[in-house]
Amino acid sequence: MLDLKLVREHTEQVRAAIRRRGAELDLREFLALDEKRRSTQQELEALRRKRNEVSEEIGRLKKAGKPAEDKVAEMRAEGDAITALENAGRETEEAQRNILLMIPNLPHASVPDGKDEADNVEIRRWSPQGGELPKFSFEPKPHWDIAAYLDIIDFDRAAKITGARFALYKGMGARLERALINFMLDLHTTEHGYLEVLPPFMVNRDSMITTGNLPKFEEDLFKVENGAYYLIPTAEVPVTNIFRDEVLPEESLPVLYTAYTPCFRREAGSYGKDTRGLIRQHQFNKVELVKFAKPEDSYDELEKLTRNAEEALRRLGLAYRVIALCAGDLGFSAAKTYDIEVWLPAQNKYREISSCSNFEDFQARRGNIRYKPKGGKKTEFLHTLNGSGLAVGRAVVAILENFQQPDGSVVIPEVLRPYMGGAERIVRRASRVESLKS
């Protein structure tokens, strides 16, 4: 949420910043409501002041045993006027807030111009081959073929159990997923200074509003039918909301949290996209990094957070590149975002495996998350950041595709072996229940 005063007093700058995103902002209604709200408030306060004064006088008169009937009668009428104004004021305020909640964040000055992903800017790339893409002596297979051969992921039976876009992991597949989660959590907690948290996987509406998932993107979310809860689309939501409506002491910043959670997304509007395999699922696992930082530090923290996520890929030996999203490709709440894309040889392209963003005070304002500067008297909104560290399902995809062997087996990255009972590769099991379509 943008600062009300900023929108009111620097309307043109706000409009120009939103235009960089490729959106046109009509603020006429907003500004009209703002004026109405403020005049109503002043009128209301004058009436309330009068009521306070007269009521006090009535109290004094009664105490002195004097009659106060005429004053009481006078105020009786005023009361209705106050109630009417209160209602009007509330409505105006709510209408104005609803508009404000629908306005996206302003892109940071360092965000490149552009209208869609084609205009994103590559920042750097890395691979275990010193920047070169990995080479194969054979045609690399897509991960769903590898997984089927190894019988480690069963999409057909997952579809029977639940529906499309779900996966049933089996054997070393399930173990690989679990190994990745543990590896990443251990990396971020023991080497990068994050505290592990395990939050609820369902949240209330207020939490979704804080992060910007509501009110605008309800169609992306699963809502629990019996109750007002939503399944989280990312750990960003519950973890960012840990400090909703709180004031943190400056000394505690930055606060660094990492969380493993499953993530649930409707993927509305993505029909036909990535229909095969693990890339796009309604439920997937992710290890998330979340930071609460002082405003002056937040961009340094974004660089560090991105590096922390990259480190997981480096240790796994997976080629990747980092791109800066252009203004037009930026998510609703973000002021700046780096995407980390991992190389997938079967698709012959880089695919997003992490998205690292600085939200500045956009989420903090929506969730009323503040800090108290040491010298200063006033509490201020802090900055929130987060990034995937990493998307686990997509890491499985990358491992299967990058480390597949001519014989159909898959070599397990060394850093994961301690988490997989020392196994060095995933091979086809001798004893299997055949797949549905064989």
Add this chain to the structure above:
RNA sequence: GGAGAGGUGGCCGAGUGGUUGAAGGCGGCAGACUCGAAAUCUGUUGUGGGGGUAACUCCACCGGGGGUUCAAAUCCCUCCCUCUCCGCCA
């Protein structure tokens, strides 16, 4: 699911419907005392919003929302949360 108790300032805790933004205590801050510290004493100490160059002033806020009343922390309704007992349950 049933029965009960409770939610007040950073924390603890009081509060007959009428100078209560809220006693008292703790904590914090400033000052005095001290070479310094502790102890002690004095003062000060919530948030948000409106108006004013400023001194200052006004409005709101005692879990959320609604109501009764000239006037609500105090009465009523409702929702949320916490705790205790019983039942059920991983």
